[in-house]
Amino acid sequence: MISALESQKNSLQEVRIGFCAINEEFEVLKICKNLETLRILNCDQTVSKILDHKVSNKISTLEVICCQIYPQPIVLVLEKSGILLQRLILELNGDDSHEYTLLLEALKSSCPNIIYLDISNIKFSTQLVELISGLQKLQFLSLWRYNDGIQDEELKKQVIQFSEILPLTLQKLELDYSLMPYEDILLNHCNVPLKKSLVFFY
Template sequence: MSIHILWQNPFSFNKKPLFISEYFSSLDEDEIYILKEYGINLKISRKLFNNAKFLKNLDLFVLEIKAKEWISLKLVKSISITYFNALVNGVINLLLKLLFESGAVLHKLELSFSESFEFKPEIFHSIGQMSYSSQDYNIYLCHSLNLKIYSDYEPRLFHSLFHAIIRIIKSQDQLKWFSIDGEDYPTELYGIISALECQKNSLQEVIIIECTYNKEFEVLKDCKNLETLRILNCCSKLLNLLDCKISTLEIVDCPIEVQTIPLILEKSGLLLQRLSFNPKNLKDIHEALFFLEALKSFCPNITYLTILNIGVSTQLVEIIGNLQKLQFLSLWCFNDIQEEELKIQVMLFAEILPLTLQYLDLGNTWQPYIFLNHCNAPLKRLLIYRLNDEKHTRALIEFCLRNKALNYVGVYAYSDLGENLRKEVEAHVTNVALVQRARIVEF
């Protein structure tokens, strides 16, 4: 029973990858000889189990890293970097052939490689012939694979790879999660996105990274059961894909057209519960108001909210106060108002926080000592930017003593806190962990 569990995702182990030798127990003599030529001697002993068959999760980029570590451990003599890279490619291709032809049923496959990796042609065929779990299947596609292959083979190999990926997509009964990373904004998608047409009734989450608009993406408008959409560093036209009602929306580093903001939020409306919004160009106060008014009008059921790259304003403070179901809030804002006005906004912000709020990331704008002196929300976890002088420290101690629910305080600039002040905080607040600031809730 333990063998089945241990070999589901061995490449994720944070240990020396000596287990790779176990995979090679099924190599034939010719393949073993290839490794010996490079100075790797293997003691082959036949195993009771075909360990490769138990594989469930495979990230090919991590596999490449582990292969390099294994080679470094196994080499008995020094070799040039050219020979080392050739050996890495040979080992990876052997591993992929073993894994893809083992009969394993994958739950998750991540296709991404470094620029130095070279596929052997037969590997593409093996990928396409693999079996995949129909119940809980994830696939991560990196369009820009940066494959280094001979020019006369390149068209055929790329065609084989995309054909294999399309076959994987179409073979699934319940494809729930799909991600594509364009890396360099590809203009051609080779039918990969169009293939999602057959998964329109099962897709629940889609992630699009560094892609320009392509008509293939229109197929996502038919995915009526889509619950989560994440668009990162893409062109603004891709935001028009939001033609369905979703509960989780993440928009990061995308140029925003002001008139599209209300439309984006209105389509999801009451269903939207988790929103992460970090636009690339929303600097103007009037543009920000469009977003804030739309959030206020259409999305009162937000429980998780992350807003970055937006200015401190009265409207922002009022919106936060109106979100009466809010549990997690992260605000990294810029400040372009006068000092006295900022103090007023910080006090108002601290006083209007919903009593449902459990987690708060204050960023580096909201002055901690003013906030802490006026906040009565029963926070459980608080992240602040800096705790570097006595007034901040005193305010934190009083807040911790006043708020019995608090059990975690993370500080970004932790080194600024003197040793005496840090010990004083820890002495007065025994029920609260004061640690280096870290993000503790994932979106």
């Protein structure tokens, strides 16, 4: 079925890959020159094989959910897509490695036009704050914070810093339930009118 996509190589704009193992058949994605949207759901750990070399064109929407993520291939796609990338959904592995810092740096330097950002298992960090503050077109932001055992006072400081840098273009903010006790702090330091669009989810 995947190889049959070759007949649509000049018209195909979106590909959704789910619940499968990645193999050589996916080489066909290289020749889909108008591919703009790539959604990968519940694939095996070789998902990096798609992102590494098979996607040769620029992407405006990228979703990688319930997959074993290796940041370096995603960094390559981010750098290649650059200003065209507008929607990004990533479910990270909850690891605070140097590679995830590279991923945030790639987003910050290469993808300023993101309007929809959804990242799960991300740790609050200086790099994350700098990234969000630079996304001046951001309209939707969803963050599921990686539980890193940070102390209460330090987390309060991070929430304040995070609140103060939210872009004025932001229309909806979703945060995981662990930040619910800090709702007042967030709203009191936020310059964006979020009182009707702040959602805590489980």
